[in-house]
Amino acid sequence: MIEASEEVYSSLHRHFKGELLRPGQSGYEDARVIWNGMVARTPGLIARCADVSDVQSAVRAASETGILTAVRCGGHSLAGFSTCDGGLVIDLSRMRQVTVDPEARRARIAGGCLLGSIDSATQKAGLVFPSGVVSHTGASGLILGGGTGWLTRRFGLSCDNVEGFTLVTADSSVVSCNSKDNPDLFWALRGGGGNFGVVTEFEVKLHPLTSVVLAEGLTPESGIRRLLEVWRDFMAAAPVDLKWNIDLRLALHTSKVPIELRGRPVASSSLIWTGDPDAGRPYLQRALAMCSPDSVSSKIVSFLNLQTMADFDFPHGRRYYTKSG
Ligand SMILES: Cc1cc2nc3c(=O)[nH]c(=O)nc-3n(C[C@H](O)[C@H](O)[C@H](O)COP(=O)(O)OP(=O)(O)OC[C@H]3O[C@@H](n4cnc5c(N)ncnc54)[C@H](O)[C@@H]3O)c2cc1C
Incomplete structure (x- = not known):
């Protein structure tokens, strides 16, 4: 046979x-x-x-x-x-075209794009598409599953920023959908994952942004409970310009980490502020007050730097085992 x-x-x-x-x-x-x-x-x-x-x-x-x-x-x-x-x-890895319309603040993204291909095209016009935090991640899987990242609080999920999809359905026809044409399919594709067809193009909204303030710090084990309580209460009312991520981990053995924290359980805070840097200072200071003073840093970084800074922490080919995130 x-x-x-x-x-x-x-x-x-x-x-x-x-x-x-x-x-x-x-x-x-x-x-x-x-x-x-x-x-x-x-x-x-x-x-x-x-x-x-x-x-x-x-x-x-x-x-x-x-x-x-x-x-x-x-x-x-x-x-x-x-x-x-x-x-x-x-x-779809050969289908990585991104066409940006700077005036309309819109882009057409082909179904094989990586996040990095979108960021480099949109930043030429000083614009961003809100996506994930590792630039070698595929855009299709991420958008079809929702898509969260540094800009989620400010601009919403990736799928909230899609205005239209073109896909090949199981009978091999090419179908478009948006809020008016095939609205049920449009609804399903915004977070419903694969299996509705092969998406060949996304039409997306873009937003102006070229840099952010990035602040980081480590909280020792004894302060983690209090940190999480403060984070819970503080973020509920914080401006959408602020994003505060916390990882619970063992601190690295590097020169950036205070000696007494190396190898110890810590909460690692990473914050970004997407608005006017002066307006963000009080919020960042409030958050960093919960961290060990020697571990704190704050600087302005370009959006492209922000989007690629975690790339090397997640290399291809390792045997990754994940229970939840
Ligand atoms: C290192 C790393 C970092 C990550 N960071 C984030 C993050 O910051 N935010 C976040 O939200 N998620 C993140 N994720 C999760 C990620 O969004 C999902 O794993 C996503 O499925 C990856 O998309 P992909 O296109 O690379 O995957 P693929 O493995 O290519 O595809 C994933 C699924 O989508 C389907 N699919 C792919 N392309 C299409 C298409 N064109 N049409 C229809 N179905 C399709 C596939 O069949 C498969 O079921 C991360 C994952 C990794 C490994």
């Missing part, structure tokens, strides 16, 4: 404009790998689409054969939902 992936390959290979990669072929091993090294699967065929018509062909072939199919944008699904064993991967 012919393998389903061979059947899909036969139906695609004559007119497919992107790449079709099968096990053993050059480029297949690199294309197979996703971000979480814990999920090592071997698809029968990876269809790296060049454009929307390639996506339609791949979806049509998948429907006709019934082959197990996964869709991939940035490959950052922790559980590995963007790959499969023996089946077809519809890989």
